[in-house]
Amino acid sequence: xxxxxxxxxxxxxxxxxxxxxxxxxxxxxxxxxxxxxxxxxxxxxxxxxxxxxxxxxxxxxxxxxxxxxxxxxxxxxxxxxxxxxxxxxxxxxxxxxxxxxxxxxxxxxxxxxxxxxxxxxxxxxxxxxxxxxxxxxxxxxxxxxxxxxxxxxxxxxxxxxxxxxxxxxxxxxxxxxxxxxxxxxxxxxxxxxxxxxxxxxxxxxxxxxxxxxxxxxxxxxxxxxxxxxxxxxxxxxxxxxxxxxxxxxxxxxxxxxxxxxxxxxxxxxxxxxxxxxxxxxxxxxxxxxxxxxxxxxxxxxxxxxxxxxxxxxxxxxxxxxxxxxxxxxxxxxxxxxxxxxxxxxxxxxxxxxxxxxxxxx
Amino acid sequence: xxxxxxxxxxxxxxxxxxxxxxxxxxxxxxxxxxxxxxxxxxxxxxxxxxxxxxxxxxxxxxxxxxxxxxxxxxxxxxxxxxxxxxxxxxxxxxxxxxxxxxxxxxxxxxxxxxxxxxxxxxxxxxxxxxxxxxxxxxxxxxxxxxxxxxxxxxxxxxxxxxxxxxxxxxxxxxxxxxxxxxxxxxxxxxxxxxxxxxxxxxxxxxxxxxxxxxxxxxxxxxxxxxxxxxxxxxxxxxxxxxxxxxxxxxxxxxxxxxxxxxxxxxxxxxxxxxxxxxxxxxxxxxxxxxxxxxxxxxxxxxxxxxxxxxxxxxxxxxxxxxxxxxxxxxxxxxxxxxxxxxxxxxxxxxxxxxxxxxxxx
Numbered sequence: 001x002x003x004x005x006x007x008x009x010x011x012x013x014x015x016x017x018x019x020x021x022x023x024x025x026x027x028x029x030x031x032x033x034x035x036x037x038x039x040x041x042x043x044x045x046x047x048x049x050x051x052x053x054x055x056x057x058x059x060x061x062x063x064x065x066x067x068x069x070x071x072x073x074x075x076x077x078x079x080x081x082x083x084x085x086x087x088x089x090x091x092x093x094x095x096x097x098x099x100x101x102x103x104x105x106x107x108x109x110x111x112x113x114x115x116x117x118x119x120x121x122x123x124x125x126x127x128x129x130x131x132x133x134x135x136x137x138x139x140x141x142x143x144x145x146x147x148x149x150x151x152x153x154x155x156x157x158x159x160x161x162x163x164x165x166x167x168x169x170x171x172x173x174x175x176x177x178x179x180x181x182x183x184x185x186x187x188x189x190x191x192x193x194x195x196x197x198x199x200x201x202x203x204x205x206x207x208x209x210x211x212x213x214x215x216x217x218x219x220x221x222x223x224x225x226x227x228x229x230x231x232x233x234x235x236x237x238x239x240x241x242x243x244x245x246x247x248x249x250x251x252x253x254x255x256x257x258x259x260x261x262x263x264x265x266x267x268x269x270x271x272x273x274x275x276x277x278x279x280x281x282x283x284x285x286x287x288x289x290x291x292x293x294x295x296x297x298x299x300x301x302x303x304x305x306x307x308x309x310x311x312x313x314x315x316x317x318x319x320x321x322x323x324x325x326x327x328x329x330x331x332x333x334x335x336x337x338x339x340x341x342x343x344x345x346x347x348x349x350x351x352x353x354x355x356x357x358x359x360x361x
Numbered sequence: 362x363x364x365x366x367x368x369x370x371x372x373x374x375x376x377x378x379x380x381x382x383x384x385x386x387x388x389x390x391x392x393x394x395x396x397x398x399x400x401x402x403x404x405x406x407x408x409x410x411x412x413x414x415x416x417x418x419x420x421x422x423x424x425x426x427x428x429x430x431x432x433x434x435x436x437x438x439x440x441x442x443x444x445x446x447x448x449x450x451x452x453x454x455x456x457x458x459x460x461x462x463x464x465x466x467x468x469x470x471x472x473x474x475x476x477x478x479x480x481x482x483x484x485x486x487x488x489x490x491x492x493x494x495x496x497x498x499x500x501x502x503x504x505x506x507x508x509x510x511x512x513x514x515x516x517x518x519x520x521x522x523x524x525x526x527x528x529x530x531x532x533x534x535x536x537x538x539x540x541x542x543x544x545x546x547x548x549x550x551x552x553x554x555x556x557x558x559x560x561x562x563x564x565x566x567x568x569x570x571x572x573x574x575x576x577x578x579x580x581x582x583x584x585x586x587x588x589x590x591x592x593x594x595x596x597x598x599x600x601x602x603x604x605x606x607x608x609x610x611x612x613x614x615x616x617x618x619x620x621x622x623x624x625x626x627x628x629x630x631x632x633x634x635x636x637x638x639x640x641x642x643x644x645x646x647x648x649x650x651x652x653x654x655x656x657x658x659x660x661x662x663x664x665x666x667x668x669x670x671x672x673x674x675x676x677x678x679x680x681x682x683x684x685x686x687x688x689x690x691x692x693x694x695x696x697x698x699x700x701x702x703x704x705x706x707x708x709x710x711x712x713x714x715x716x717x718x719x720x721x722x
Contacts (some may be wrong), residue, residue: 006393011606014392022383031375031556032367034686067428067558070585070602077584101585189603195392197428197558197605223438223461224431241431242550244558244605245372325395 004318005348008325009140009301009339010169016343021253030249040187040245041237047252048237052281053198054255054263055171058178058204066199069168069187071225073097074184075201076132077104079227080162082219086110086130088146090118091139092329093166098134115330116290116303121153131210132162136264138170140190141328143289143303143314143337144296145170149216152180162207170300172263173270173342182206188247191300192254193343209296258342266342273340273349274299280353287356290335302338303327309359310334316359322352333350365679366709369520369686370501370662370700371530376554377704382614391610401606402598408613409598412561415616415624416532419539419565425591426604427560430529430548432586434461436562437493437544440572440588441523442467443580444721447491449507450498451479452578453690454527458493476691477664479507482514492571493523499531502689504650504664504698505657506531508667513541523568531661533624534631543567549608552661553615554704559608564588619703627703634710635660635702641714650716651696661706663699670720679722683713 006013025031033039053061066072077085077100085106087098090113101108109127113119126133133154137146154163165184167174173191176184183203189196211227221227222238233240236260278297281289281304290303306313310326310333317324327335340349365375386392412424427433438446438461446467448459451474462469470488474480487494494515498507509605515524525544528535534552545562550557571645572588582588585601594601619627639658642650642665651664667674671687671694678685688696701710 003390004393006390008393008395011393011395011603012388018392022387026380026383029364029367029374031379031550032365032369032372032684034369034372035557067432067605074584074586103581103584103587105581187394187603195605195607196396196603197608220464220466223434223435223464226464241429242372242548242557244428244556246559247555285407300538318545323393 002321004321005322005352006323007198007338007339007352008323008345010187011196012189012339012340012341013193013343014195015254015257017194017257018250018253023252025246025249031246033240033245035245037244042239043245043249043252044239047248047255049254050252050259054174054259055178055202057202060205060346061178061202062204062208062231062234064201064203064227064234065239065248066201066281067197067244069166069185069199072199072201073100074104074335075165075222075225075227077101077106078220078222079214080207081106081131082217083108083131084127084129085124085132085134085288086161087134088119088136089113090136091115091141092143093140094134115142116144117293118134118144118150120295121150121157126158126161130158130161132164133158134164134166136166137174137176138167138298138300140169140301142291143298143301144291145174145298146327147295148177153175155180162210165274172258172347173267173300175267178202188251191341192251193341194247194250194254196341198244198251200251201230217239237282267307269346270299270340270342273344273346274302276353277302277338277340280356290331291333300340302340304336304338305334306336307334310336313356313359315351317355320355322355324352363682365682365684366713367684368705368713369684370698371548371551371702372557373550373700373702373705375556376615376618378615378618379554379611382611386607386610392607394606396600396603396606401704404606404610404613405598405600408609408616409595411613413619416537416539416563417622418563421566422539422563423565423592423595424570425562425564425588425595426600426609427562427586428545428558430527430560433546433560433562434458435465436583436586436588437525438462438465438467440575440582441544441568442492443575443578444468444492445470445488446492446493446495447487447522448495449470449480449497450474451497451505452476452502454501454529455495455497458527474665477501477505478654479505479511479657482511482518487519487522489521491519491522493525494519495525495527497527497690498535498537499528499659500659501530501662504652504659504662506535506659507638508656509536510540513538516541531659533619534628534661536628539563549612552702553612554702555608555611555615559605559612561612562591565714592696630707631660631701631703634705634707635663637710638663638699638701639713641717651692661701663701665697665699666695667697671697674717674720678713678716681716683716685713
């Protein structure tokens with residue numbers, strides 16, 4: 001059976017180098033090595049170093065490996081929030097983080113935007129009691145990208161709060177100024193094109209200090225994956241538990257490939273492919289980009305209103321070897337979502353557009 | 362470079378069918394599929410069904426996928442213990458679970474055995490206030506197997522407590538009577554011979570009831586991976602977060618392979634190979650089994666006292682293509698640990714023994 005092209009917004013098509021790295025990993029018997037061995041420390045160090053370079057991480061930032069970005073939501077609240085967090089909610093994932101804070105017994109407050117848009121920072125008075133402010137840079141459910149210049153206003157306006165950025169489905173294509181935030185996180189099945197099962201958590205010294213302060217107050221900050229335990233492990237290029245060694249290996253390799261290719265080039269390509277998609281949907285007689293504000297359109301998750309044609313369009317594309325995502329939550333039957341990740345070639349995006357163009361409703 | 366044989370007690374050599382399943386997974390594009398798709402539900406159902414059959418799981422038992430067995434420690438305490446747990450500690454891993462209960466703010470009590478032995482159930486008066494009693498069926502750090510008839514006494518003696526069994530490094534070789542326990546957990550990089558990064562948590566209705574009761578009392582039982590959320594997901598053959606789809610696929614396949622081979626045969630082979638190893642160490646002029654009580658010797662993790670020869674022996678074996686584990690914790694420089702998992706053939710165990718026999722101190 002011919003392989004399909006997956007444009008689903010994560011999991012999605014694997015990065016084009018992953019199969020080769022997987023073969024090498026088996027040849028090197030990576031799945032068999034001990035996570036307390038020198039070889040594992042080298043793998044950890046390679047992944048860490050490549051990610052540091054790729055993201056231009058400042059010196060006061062660190063990173064840790066978790067099982068998912070969902071896990072980071074829980075760990076962030078446990079380690080960095082004693083009582084109250086504040087969430088910019090504009091889709092299902094930002095909403096879920098808000099809910100998790102509540103499930104963990106914190107007071108969670110939010111500014112909720114209409115689906116397909118975001119709430120400008122200046123329009124909200126965030127309570128001074130908010131210890132953490134969460135912004136979703138790229139809402140995978142709606143395709144809204146929170147503009148970078150908006151996010152960058154937060155730190156100056158709320159210097160006592162930790163600024164947390166969800167860039168799960170845009171990193172490293174999105175350009176984040178780490179000096180304007182305190183923590184960010186991603187999962188590897190999006191732009192890195194790996195199989196799902198690993199999250200990466202970037203955090204700075206302020207987050208560490210917060211976790212220490214909460215712990216010394218007697219607050220439970222978790223156990224094996226408290227930020228302090230993760231950090232302590234990371235200093236030794238180790239993890240507290242037996243981790244997903246294989247995927248850490250693969251992530252290091254793919255991050256290395258992206259460095260070789262050049263992040264600038266990856267970003268220019270993403271921009272080009274996004275323009276192809278948005279321009280196409282803008283000019284389509286039946287379909288339209290869901291996000292009306294062109295300045296808030298995600299470059300990596302393109303959401304189109306496809307209304308009553310949605311199911312037929314998805315089926316039509318599937319029979320032609322292309323899998324796009326359905327809409328999320330309330331838009332399941334009226335949107336399609338198209339991933340524009342680094343592994344999706346210009347040619348594949350053009351093929352997708354050309355194929356949609358032959359769709360007769 | 363010729364491949365080595367890894368006898369390390371997990372991660373260890375991958376199960377001999379894993380490479381083939383991995384190839385098929387790539388061919389089927391398993392890493393690209395959505396975790397909300399019908400295809401994923403089939404993968405989940407296959408893994409669940411094969412594990413249910415392999416373990417002979419009673420109807421009141423369920424299973425959930427976590428990132429590791431370490432995660433299960435945390436989730437068990439959060440969901441099943443309000444105030445107090447009790448732990449049979451006889452090595453580093455049972456000790457770590459005890460510590461995690463404390464880190465999560467519970468009163469953790471323990472009966473501590475000397476390394477290399479266990480505390481018989483009848484010798485301990487467990488407080489009636491203990492809500493959960495933890496036994497490590499197979500202590501990976503010391504090679505002690507807690508005898509099954511001991512574990513089976515717990516439920517009758519302490520009917521109000523939940524009985525939790527760590528069989529991380531012995532399942533499914535060890536024979537557990539699920540009607541005598543309430544929960545058990547494993548990680549896939551041991552006997553299942555998969556890459557690390559997935560845990561399996563078995564729990565019964567009593568555990569679920571406990572989690573519900575704690576939640577209705579206002580206790581925080583976690584968020585995305587509370588037992589209730591995991592269970593709710595499982596009923597739909599889904600997980601709360603984007604899981605490690607690839608490893609769940611591989612686990613289902615390997616469990617299926619073990620069913621085809623027959624668990625009886627796997628157990629008989631384990632018994633045979635363990636006998637080869639223990640007999641060899643018993644008769645060795647310099648080395649000896651660490652566990653003196655033959656009835657408490659693990660069949661899957663064989664620990665030998667190798668004293669001052671340890672480092673030289675490990676190096677000697679490595680140059681001959683065999684990797685054994687070093688001792689754990691205080692025994693790092695005086696023990697070796699040898700995994701005897703289903704992937705380790707009789708021939709490979711015999712080769713190991715023959716090679717050790719040529720070691721000149």
